[in-house]
Structures are given as C-alpha cells and as structure tokens.
Amino acid sequence: MIYDCAVVGGGVIGLSLAWRLALAGSRVIVVERQQLAREASWAGAGILPAGPRTNMEHPYDQLRAISSIRHAEWAEQLREDTGIDTGYRVCGGLHMARTPGESAALRGWRLQLDDEQIESLELSTDDLADSESAIASNELRCCLSLPDDAQLRNPWFLNALIAAGRRLSVEFRTDCEVRSIIRRGNQVTGLDTSDGTIQAGSYCFTTGAWTYPLLHGLSIRANIVPIRGQMILFRSEHVLTRRIINEGSRYLVPREDGRLLAGSSEEEAGYDKSTTDEILDSLRAFAESWLPDLRQAKIEASWAGLRPGSYDGFPYLDRLPDIDNAFIAAGHFRSGLYLSPATAENMAQWMLTGEPLISLDPFCLLRR
Known part of the structure; x- marks a missing residue:
C-alpha cells in the first residue's frame, strides 16, 4: 500500500x-x-x-x-x-523571583507581556499569602500572576x-x-x-x-541534540495550590487529584535517560522551598526525558x-x-x- x-x-x-x-x-x-x-x-x-x-x-x-x-x-x-x-485547564500561573536580579528580569518581562496584551498582575507578599496560604513567601522578592496560563495532562x-x-x-x-x-x-x-x-x-x-x-x-x-530533563511526581493528601509556580526554568505543576510535578533540569547527557540523586534532591529542595507541606508528601515517581534542543x-x-x-x-x-x-x-x-x-x-x- x-x-x-x-x-x-x-x-x-x-x-x-x-x-x-x-x-x-x-x-x-x-x-x-x-x-x-x-x-x-x-x-x-x-x-x-x-x-x-x-x-x-x-x-x-x-x-x-x-x-x-x-x-x-x-x-x-x-x-x-x-x-x-485531555486535562486542559486554565489554572493560572505564578512567576516568582527571589533575588534583585531575578526581580528586575521579571518586571522587564512584564513590559513584553503588556505589549502582547497578556494579562499579568504583580502580587505583594501579603497578596500572595491571602490567596495561596500553602506557598512560603519569606524569600519572595517579586511575584507575577498570569491568570491565563493553562495546563493539560x-x-x-x-x-x-x-x-x-x-x-x-x-x-x-x-x-x-x-x-x-x-x-x-x-x-x-x-x-x-x-x-x-x-x-x-x-x-x-x-x-x-x-x-x-x-x-x-x-x-x-x-x-538537534538531546537535552535531559528530570522530574519528580509528588502525591499529597490535598491540593496545595491550583496555580503553576515558575521560577526561572523550574516549575511546580499541581494536578486536581493532589499530585504535583516538580521539574526540570537541562543537561547534555547524550541519550541517557537515567535520573541522578543530585538533580532529584535539588528538585525536591526547590519544591519544598515554595510548598513546605510537600515535606510530608509521598514521592510517587521520578523520571527523565530527552528534549530536542536546537x-x-x-x-x-x-x-x-x-x-x-x-x-x-x-x-x-x-x-x-x-x-x-x-x-x-x-x-x-x-x-x-x-x-x-x-x-x-x-x-x-x-x-x-
């Protein structure tokens, strides 16, 4: 045929x-x-x-x-x-900064968002605490909320x-x-x-x-070269946040069933899809720094994928x-x-x- x-x-x-x-x-x-x-x-x-x-x-x-x-x-x-x-949900996203340099970059990015008519709102520490009680804000320097960010499964x-x-x-x-x-x-x-x-x-x-x-x-x-990205899947007894948390190239993506994804690394490791303790430990620390309740959550799985990078x-x-x-x-x-x-x-x-x-x-x- x-x-x-x-x-x-x-x-x-x-x-x-x-x-x-x-x-x-x-x-x-x-x-x-x-x-x-x-x-x-x-x-x-x-x-x-x-x-x-x-x-x-x-x-x-x-x-x-x-x-x-x-x-x-x-x-x-x-x-x-x-x-x-497909799991498509408009859940909103939070884009976080901990340092003065990251804050400046985030506020500069907001100018681009305004130019593209992408809705964004800068949240104060109090604003964030009022709307997201599970998120630790003691290190927060700047937070942008993007209500139109979405996700799917x-x-x-x-x-x-x-x-x-x-x-x-x-x-x-x-x-x-x-x-x-x-x-x-x-x-x-x-x-x-x-x-x-x-x-x-x-x-x-x-x-x-x-x-x-x-x-x-x-x-x-x-x-095109393979770029390894490692991930952790947490399972919590309750939903800690409904919005995606972004900090630089790392993120936390909550699911409606209490699961939460933490990612991701960017490594040139050839076609090796194995995970490493060093990266997984750093992802867990990153996740727990924003959502301390994850310290009581179960790690259900971890894996790595190979992104095609140009x-x-x-x-x-x-x-x-x-x-x-x-x-x-x-x-x-x-x-x-x-x-x-x-x-x-x-x-x-x-x-x-x-x-x-x-x-x-x-x-x-x-x-x-």
Missing part, C-alpha cells in the same frame, strides 16, 4: 500532524521506533503559557498565539470525538490524539525502526524499516531528539533541502506540546497544498 503521508515519529508533534492530515482526508501512517508517545512528549509537565494577542510580527509569536487558542478548541474537539479528557492528550487518529484510520506502525531513507533525485520514495519498506506520497520527520542521526544519512544536518531554541519546520516531498518538524525543545497545534496545522497545510499557513522562514534548516 502506498500512503498519502508518512509521519516518522510518534510523539506529540507526529500524532498531532497525523490527526490533522487524516482530518483532511489523507491516508496516513505513523512510523515509531518503539511505542507511541514514550519520549519527551510523555515526560513533560503539560504547561501551556498564555499566548500573545497583539505584536505577533515574528512567526514564533504567531505559533504561540495560534497554539494558545487551538489547545482550548482541540480539547473540546478531542473530547467530542474520543470521549477522552500529557498522557491524556497523547491518548486522545492516538484515539482520534484511529477513528480516522491512521495506521500506527510501532516497534518499527527506520534504517534508511530511500531517495531518488528530488524525491523520497520510501523508508527502509525493520518491518519492511514503507512508501508514501509525502513524508514528515517528527523524530525529536533522534532527528540528527536519522537525517544524517541524507547528508542533511539538523542541529542551537538557537527554535524548532526546524521546513521542507528538506533539494527534496520536494519530505519535511521536518522537530527541535521544539521545551515547547513541543505547547506548539503542537500550530506546528501540526502549518505542516499539514504545507504538505497538502504546497504552502504553510504562515511564513516559517525563521525555522528553516539552513538558517545561521
């Missing part, structure tokens, strides 16, 4: 893209080297920052804006189509995408490793896999941290150089789940019509 579209990689980007392609009537296959949705997509915390409403000249800000709107729409559509709740969202794809006859080929990409002239004509040859009219590589070695066989350099923090969203029917959508680093709707809609439009919805020039493979 020759498919209309082959999506290589079964994480959040690949699953989202497959769903959108299938909604447009395409015969789609997703090729995944292990089980679906088991890498960075599953391992993340599901934070969805508020998106801009104005000042969206740069395509990255357009991706943010589109995704922020679509997550709410997708949550409703996926629930209607599959019966699965990664596994629920991913399961909904898989179920929605299956309803539209998307084929999922798991435990299927792509050994090489078959190219003739300016066309990819097939994938040589551990489960035989797979052929399609067009291809998109959504292979995250594994993109560089896969495309290297085509002499295409996708500068050299400039932007994803690669492009047609492969000198190849007419193959594309890349990878390298989203910490924002893969957040940007998955806009990425999927743009790449699906590009694959089906020859043009994306917005300019994706800043995300080309050959950028410097």
Whole structure:
C-alpha cells in the first residue's frame, strides 16, 4: 500500500500532524521506533503559557498565539470525538523571583507581556499569602500572576490524539525502526524499516531528539541534540495550590487529584535517560522551598526525558533541502506540546497544498 503521508515519529508533534492530515482526508501512517508517545512528549509537565494577542510580527509569536487558542478548541474537539479528557485547564500561573536580579528580569518581562496584551498582575507578599496560604513567601522578592496560563495532562492528550487518529484510520506502525531513507533525485520514495519498506506520497520527520542521526544519512544536518530533563511526581493528601509556580526554568505543576510535578533540569547527557540523586534532591529542595507541606508528601515517581534542543531554541519546520516531498518538524525543545497545534496545522497545510499557513522562514534548516 502506498500512503498519502508518512509521519516518522510518534510523539506529540507526529500524532498531532497525523490527526490533522487524516482530518483532511489523507491516508496516513505513523512510523515509531518503539511505542507511541514514550519520549519527551510523555515526560513533560503539560504547561501551556498564555499566548500573545497583539505584536505577533515574528512567526514564533504567531505559533504561540495560534497554539494558545487551538489547545482550548482541540480539547473540546478531542473530547467530542474520543470521549477522552485531555486535562486542559486554565489554572493560572505564578512567576516568582527571589533575588534583585531575578526581580528586575521579571518586571522587564512584564513590559513584553503588556505589549502582547497578556494579562499579568504583580502580587505583594501579603497578596500572595491571602490567596495561596500553602506557598512560603519569606524569600519572595517579586511575584507575577498570569491568570491565563493553562495546563493539560500529557498522557491524556497523547491518548486522545492516538484515539482520534484511529477513528480516522491512521495506521500506527510501532516497534518499527527506520534504517534508511530511500531517495531518488528530488524525491523520497520510501523508508527502509525493520518491518519492511514503507512508501508514501509525502513524508514528515517528527523524530525529536533522534532527528540528527536519522537525517544524517541524507547528508542533511539538523542541529538537534538531546537535552535531559528530570522530574519528580509528588502525591499529597490535598491540593496545595491550583496555580503553576515558575521560577526561572523550574516549575511546580499541581494536578486536581493532589499530585504535583516538580521539574526540570537541562543537561547534555547524550541519550541517557537515567535520573541522578543530585538533580532529584535539588528538585525536591526547590519544591519544598515554595510548598513546605510537600515535606510530608509521598514521592510517587521520578523520571527523565530527552528534549530536542536546537542551537538557537527554535524548532526546524521546513521542507528538506533539494527534496520536494519530505519535511521536518522537530527541535521544539521545551515547547513541543505547547506548539503542537500550530506546528501540526502549518505542516499539514504545507504538505497538502504546497504552502504553510504562515511564513516559517525563521525555522528553516539552513538558517545561521
């Protein structure tokens, strides 16, 4: 069978893209080297920052804006189509600073928020204590409240995408490793896999941290490296806060059932997904410094995921150089789940019509 579209990689980007392609009537296959949705997509915390409403000249800000709107729409559509709740909730976020330098940076960031018409409010220590009694504020220098920050439950969202794809006859080929990409002239004509040859009219590589070695066989350099992020899952007898707590690159994400995620590290450790006592201890100390009641909470689990990091923090969203029917959508680093709707809609439009919805020039493979 020759498919209309082959999506290589079964994480959040690949699953989202497959769903959108299938909604447009395409015969789609997703090729995944292990089980679906088991890498960075599953391992993340599901934070969805508020998106801009104005000042969206740069395509990255357009991706943010589109995704922020679509997550709410997708949550409703996926629930209607599959019966699965994605866990999408507008819970609000708190952005904290402990030092004068961090405070200055946070207040400077607020100017950008104002420019983008993202609602924010600076809270005093007393304001925070009144609204969030479980949060320790003795070290607090500055706190911004962003009421439109949201979250979802990664596994629920991913399961909904898989179920929605299956309803539209998307084929999922798991435990299927792509050994090489078959190219003739300016066309990819097939994938040589551990489960035989797979052929399609067009291809998109959504292979995250594994993109560089896969495309290297085509002499295409996708500068993506794995960045390990470690996480802790606490389980408390009661909900300590309903808002996401952010401090720099670390965060606490509460769930409605009393669970709370603490993350995350950023380490260049190759493809090693093991956790380390040093990082887990530091994450626990970070979590308990803001929510002292976590000292009585149980640590239910800990894990690590490999984020696909590019050299400039932007994803690669492009047609492969000198190849007419193959594309890349990878390298989203910490924002893969957040940007998955806009990425999927743009790449699906590009694959089906020859043009994306917005300019994706800043995300080309050959950028410097």
